[in-house]
Structures are given as C-alpha cells and as structure tokens.
Amino acid sequence: MNHNTPVPPLSPRPVRHLSEVRRRVMTAAQLRSHGVSSSETNEQCRPGGPWQQLLPGVILLHPGPPTGEERLHAVLMYTAKERPAGVPAQPGAEQPHAPTYAEAMLTGLAALTLHGFTSAPPLMAQDKLDVLVPRLRRLRSTGCARIVRTTSLPAPQQVTGLPVAPVPRALADAVAELSDAGVVSRLLTEAVRGGHCEPAAVVRELSNAKLLSRPHVVDAVDSLLAEGRSIAEDRLYRMVREHGLPDPVWNVDLRLPGGPHLGGLDAYWPEQAVAVELDTRVPRQDEDALWSEYARKREHLERLGITVVHITPKKLRDAAEQQATVVRTALMASGDRDPAAYVVVLPR
Structure with a gap:
C-alpha cells in the first residue's frame, strides 16, 4: 500500500458512533480494533501520507496541522490509562460514546484556558500541553505533551467533555513553569477576581508545590491576598444590604x-x-x-x-x-x- 492508496475502512466496528474529533484522532490500538493493522497505519503515516503520528501511538487521520481540540485529545490519548471493560467512566462523561480518559487530566495553562481564563494564552499558542498523571505512571514528556506527576490525583472537572484539573491545581502547575512575575500575578488575580476559587485554595496548592519560596510568586500571592480580602469585604457589605x-x-x-x-x-x-x-x-x-x-x-x-x-x-x-x-x-x-x-x- 502506498500513501495514495485509499484509507482502509475502519471495520469491523463502525465509527459513526464516535465523536467527530475521535474520527480524526485515534490510537494505534483503536485503529487495530477497527481492522487497521500496524503495518497499514505505518504506511499511512509515511512522509507525505494522509495520516501522521502526533504522539507515540496517537495518529491524526489527516495530513494538515492539528486543531487545538485535536491536540488536547491527542495528549490525553497518549497519557490516559486503558480503561478495563465494565469500569464506569469518569463523572460527567456519561454522554453516549463520549471519550473517557482514566488517570489523566489537563492541567497548567491549557486547563486555565479551558476554564475560561482570559489571561491564559489560546490553545494554539501553547507549544506544550500539561497533563497530570499519577506519580508511578511510566510516561515521558514528548512532542506537545508535558507530563506532570502527582502523588494524589484530584477529582477532574469536565470542561467541553475533557477532564481538567481544578483551578487551584491548574494554577500551581502553570506557575511552576512561569518566570514572568506579571503573567503569574495576572493569572492569580483573575482566579480570585473572576470567582474561580478562593485565595486560600490557591495558596494551599502553591505551598504544596513548594513554590512560595520564589520571590515573584510571593509578590503575586501578596497581591492575591489583598485582592481576595477586598472582594470578601465587598461581599460582606452586599450581604448586609441585600x-x-x-x-x-x-x-x-x-x-x-x-x-x-x-x-x-x-x-x-x-x-x-x-x-x-x-x-x-x-x-x-x-x-x-x-x-x-x-x-x-x-x-x-x-x-x-x-x-x-x-x-x-x-x-x-x-x-x-x-x-x-x-x-x-x-x-x-x-x-x-x-x-x-x-x-x-x-x-x-
């Protein structure tokens, strides 16, 4: 088969039950389950071919650049643990045929972007997408996937059908990779001013990540606490009045x-x-x-x-x-x- 050969049908299991993005991004194991052999996949992924390998074992089923959504699903497919048959999906992913990703969730700037932070860059501007996994998982950072390990995986929140770390944890993972004091301050301020979480939850995660010894983080936290105090006082005035x-x-x-x-x-x-x-x-x-x-x-x-x-x-x-x-x-x-x-x- 050369790269001009029509793509073999994904059989015997039909793909019409899959979401649109899952028709464009699949793992090699999923392709095999649809009747596409490893050699056929490799042939399709040759230079100039109709498919491309985004990450180890993760295939993009078209030749153009991946979209932001495709990159998100790709890093989750690369990091997610295979779910045994009969094991229920994550809470919030109960839609029929929705993708489920076990023991992996988006964190860092990508998660903040999905949570709606305007101070976080657009997904397509992020070269690396952080994925939070248990500490003992045997994975390595590669391509656009950056592995973040934790001894205690938080309960993910479902955002646009994807597992996303809660805002305080995502903030800590983002701050760990940032050295720009202005960016850190804007992210922390938006977390509180935008009503995403309380200052105490942010400081707890920063403390757990041992980030409070960094001078630019300490300065941002001081501003965060002042912001949080002001917002709490305004809420107290409003409670009395209303x-x-x-x-x-x-x-x-x-x-x-x-x-x-x-x-x-x-x-x-x-x-x-x-x-x-x-x-x-x-x-x-x-x-x-x-x-x-x-x-x-x-x-x-x-x-x-x-x-x-x-x-x-x-x-x-x-x-x-x-x-x-x-x-x-x-x-x-x-x-x-x-x-x-x-x-x-x-x-x-």
Whole structure:
C-alpha cells in the first residue's frame, strides 16, 4: 500500500458512533480494533501520507496541522490509562460514546484556558500541553505533551467533555513553569477576581508545590491576598444590604476603657454586642499560630458578652443568605443574654 492508496475502512466496528474529533484522532490500538493493522497505519503515516503520528501511538487521520481540540485529545490519548471493560467512566462523561480518559487530566495553562481564563494564552499558542498523571505512571514528556506527576490525583472537572484539573491545581502547575512575575500575578488575580476559587485554595496548592519560596510568586500571592480580602469585604457589605440586616459599624477596633486592645473586627453591632470577623487565613507556615490568635480573641470577646461570628470568603460567595441568617439569629438572641461589658469602639 502506498500513501495514495485509499484509507482502509475502519471495520469491523463502525465509527459513526464516535465523536467527530475521535474520527480524526485515534490510537494505534483503536485503529487495530477497527481492522487497521500496524503495518497499514505505518504506511499511512509515511512522509507525505494522509495520516501522521502526533504522539507515540496517537495518529491524526489527516495530513494538515492539528486543531487545538485535536491536540488536547491527542495528549490525553497518549497519557490516559486503558480503561478495563465494565469500569464506569469518569463523572460527567456519561454522554453516549463520549471519550473517557482514566488517570489523566489537563492541567497548567491549557486547563486555565479551558476554564475560561482570559489571561491564559489560546490553545494554539501553547507549544506544550500539561497533563497530570499519577506519580508511578511510566510516561515521558514528548512532542506537545508535558507530563506532570502527582502523588494524589484530584477529582477532574469536565470542561467541553475533557477532564481538567481544578483551578487551584491548574494554577500551581502553570506557575511552576512561569518566570514572568506579571503573567503569574495576572493569572492569580483573575482566579480570585473572576470567582474561580478562593485565595486560600490557591495558596494551599502553591505551598504544596513548594513554590512560595520564589520571590515573584510571593509578590503575586501578596497581591492575591489583598485582592481576595477586598472582594470578601465587598461581599460582606452586599450581604448586609441585600438581606436587610441593620447597619453595623464597619472596620473597627475594640478596647476596654483605659485597658488593652481587644482586636479588630470587620463589622460590629454595638447595641446587640454582635461582631463579624472575616476568616481570611491562608495555609502558610504560621497558620496554626494565626488560628490560635483568632481563637484567643474570640474567647476574650465572648467572655465580655460579645458574640463573634466567623465567616469565610467562600461561605460569603456560596451561601450568603445562610450567613445572613446566622448573623440575624445572633442579633435577635442578644435580648436573651446578659448585657455585654462596656467597650470603646474606634475606627480601624
């Protein structure tokens, strides 16, 4: 057979059940299952032939450049573990005949592009596509596929039918390959400002990847935390306004008359002695010490008869109505408590 010979039919299994991209990108094993021998595949992939080998064992069934979608499927076909018969597909891939990829998912910049990040480059501009696999998988980076290993594979999210790493993990894998401080800062800022995830989740992944020792990453994280704090405060203002809570005094310090400083609060209702504090801790080395400080302050205030409600930015984002109910309940219950100690309220 020469390269002008018509492509043999993919039989005995028909391909009309396959998605369009799976008719254009197939593994050598899949071609064999359709009746195409290895020698026939090799002949079709010769220079000038109608097919081409994109990656080891992954064949593009046309001669032109691969599309972005074809490259994504190709790297997943190269890295995915064969799924034994009868094993269910990944969650979210229940569409009939949808491609399923076991123990492999897109990560890094490619994943961020699929998640909708405008600060991530288009797929066709990315020379390498990162794929996350278990640490013990015997794979090597080659062609456009860059292997990223992990001891604990996260649950993938399905984006356009493809398994994609969650945003915090994809960010960490992208940052690991970047040295441009501006690019890193833009990606981290978009993650929070765009509502993709909370700062704590990003910092946790960066810490796990041992990236917080890099100066340009530390600077970007500081900006990220400031951005996250500002967004959380805006959500807190909106929660009070939209759920009809009485206006508190905002961003105050409490002191005992002529006594010590009791701590800063994000919102305080003096008549009811109810306080709200945003819990914006991040998983850094001093997290335990910071939590101890939170706990000491809360215990001290509650001994003085002040009810402290801790709210995380994530709860404000995902369950603002529920958090408003918690605050409203604390305000209503103030009449059933003993009067709180007198404290001095100062602007922070």
